[in-house]
Structure formats: structure tokens, C-alpha cells
Amino acid sequence: MEKKELAVAFSDKDQQDAIREAALNIKLIFPKRINHLIILSTPHYNPTAILSTIKLTLKPRQVLGLQSNLLIFEDKIIKKGIIICCINKEGVEINESILKASQANKVESFLGESFKKLKRKGFYFLSFLSSNVAPASYKRAMRLSVGKVFNLIGGGFLKKVSSHNSQIANNIIDEGLINIAVKGIKMTPLSFGGYLPLGKPFTITKTTTGKNVILEINNRPAINIYKHYLEEKFDTFIKNHLFSFYPLGITTDGSRKLINVIECLEDGSLVCEDLVNEGCQGHLMFLDLSSLVNQLKTALAPLKSKENGLVFIVNSSFRKKILKDVAVQEVKAIKQTLGDNFKVIGFYSDYSFLSDKEKGDINIEIGKILLTLWQ
Secondary structure: OHHHHHHHHEEEOHHHHHHHHHHHHHHHHHOOOOOEEEEEEOOOOHHHHHHHHHHHOOOOOOOEEEEOOEEEOOOOOOOOEEEEEEOOOOOOEEEEEEOOHHHHHHHHHHHHHHHOOOOOOEEEEEEEEEOOHHHHHHHHHHHHHHOOOOHHHHOOOOOOOOOOEEEEOOOOOEEEEEEEEEOOEEEEEEEOOEEEEEEEEEEEEEEOOOOOEEEEEEOOOOOHHHHHHHHHHHHHHOOOOOHOOOOOOEEEOOEEEOOEEEEOOOOOOEEEEEOOOOOOOEEEEOOHHHHHHHHHHHHHHOOOOOEEEEOOOEOOOOHHHHHHHHHHHHHHHHHHHHHHHHHHEEEEEEEEEEOOOOOEEEEEEEOEEEEEEOO
């Protein structure tokens, strides 16, 4: 996208002042016509006020909005603020549909209707889930209603973000599931982890029927894998509930997926946020920032060009919890590597998902950066 086709504005002022300031900065760039707006905001701003002010000030053709406790703007992590992104590129088609919170039990039929008319027509798909829609239910409903799906990215939350309804789809403000189909913009998705394996691989030897509780690893109580590697630090690890610092990297069909351990039961079983199959191999994993930054720079350097574009990031709240204040270094690395030709915006979520290009399945991740270049 050329500069005349894309504009991004940010403000961290209070309430209406922030909304108005960001909107007027967009209007300075595009004084005559506003086509598609993507609005990211923290819970400090009421979506009702955002929508009314935006409509009065900019009169856009389309408005899509999301809220998160943390945003990304250029090379910064934002704890309070509002970001407005305007896309005025000719030939862009964006279709949106929203499943309201009151209809959260109708995910399957909603997805079927959302994707039926647009499937295999050159669209890129984005889905954003509130805490009212469970990721496992979404994945299952997608498989049943749509089957294989490609060119899909998204993210979601396990807990309610704010006291407001956090999603905007034109005139609707709700807290369910937003599906967006985009045509006329080339989207290049990239996923980065930066996690390294610790020690030798292990085997999941026994799980519960529901597969979200690991009973045994290497035919011993599952918790023993942490005892083995942490040694004298194990008691402190358990006392402070530090499982998020050492997720499980489970290998399935040649690819490694991060599984977060929620808690340890009295019998030594590990309760997980996702399903795990018996017989799978895995490692304890740890996040290495220097490895990640090198990985980012190596992967992104060839993409740097004279073309302008947008970098849209769905980052991990799980990662932020581990990295704490140094989390900004990975955001800075993205901006510095791609340069000023790319505007960078994004938000932190509890999980992200990306469709598998070969299988057409959806991979749900809790600890990776999902980065998409829009050109």
C-alpha cells in the first residue's frame, strides 16, 4: 500500500480528547474520503463514545474495532491509548460479520454462513474472539461447518477485557466473535516463538479421557519432569506457580506446539490449556529473547522493501508475562528491521491462531507472535 492509501494515528489523551485527536489526525491525511477504519483501544475508552465520535468526525464507510489491555504502536507497547488505522486503497473489499454474545452457542451456524459465500475467492480471513467464545469450540465449529480453511489469522481472550463490550462492527457494539474477510490486500503471515527446548525429549504416556490433563510423562507422574530439571529450585517453582515460564513444547506431525500448564494436581498430574495426545513427544521450553530477536531480523530482513505497508501484530499476553519490561525489545526489533515504510500496529491477546497452509487446519498458540504484513 502506498502512503496515499494508508494512514495511522494514535493518542493517549483522556476519553473524548483522545478519540477526537486521533480522528482529526486521520482527517488531515484523508480530508475527503474515509473507507475502512480499524480501531484498537485500551479499556480506558468506551466503544460507544468511540463509534459516535468517529462517525461524526470522519463519516467512514466501515468501522471495525477491538479492545485489549495492551496495544502495539510502532516500536512501543501501549498501556493506555487509541489507534486508528485508515485503509483507502482502491479495490479493497472488506466484509464483516459479528456473532453477538447472546448467540455464542450458535458458533457453528454463524461460521458456516460467514465463510460459505466467500470461500476460495481470494479472500484473507481474520477472526477475533471475546471470552464468550472458547477457542476449542471455535476450532471444532470451524472444522464442522467449513472443513478446511486457509488464509486465516486471529486471536482471542480467555477473560473479559473490560467493563464495556469490546468489539465494534459498524453500528454494532458487542462481545462475541467478529469475522472479517479481506480482498485487495496481500497479507503475509509470519509466526515467531523464540522458545528453545530444555534437555532431552520426553513422551506423554498417559492422559485423561478429555486429553487436557497429563497424568504421566515417561511412565512417571507428570510433575516429575519439572522436578528433574529444576532440582533445588522446584519448591520455589511450585510455590510461586511459575509454569508459564516453562511451557511444554509438544511435537505433532513434525511441528512443535506450545502447551501452557495451568496447574498441578495433588497426584502430580498437569492440567493444560489445550489438548494433548498420548504418545506425543515433547520438551520443556524456555523463552530466549536474544534467539527471538535474531530470528525476527533474519526472517523480516528480506521483506524490507521500498513498498509501504502495514504490520498487524497479534502478540501474546503469555509472552509479555514472561518477558516483563524487556518485551518491548521484540517490538522494537520488528520496527527497526522493517523500517519506516511499514506502519506497525497490534494488540496483546491470550491466544492467537493461524491456519496451516498444507492441512487447512487451525493451529491455536498461546506463546507466539503472529505478525502479518499487509501490502
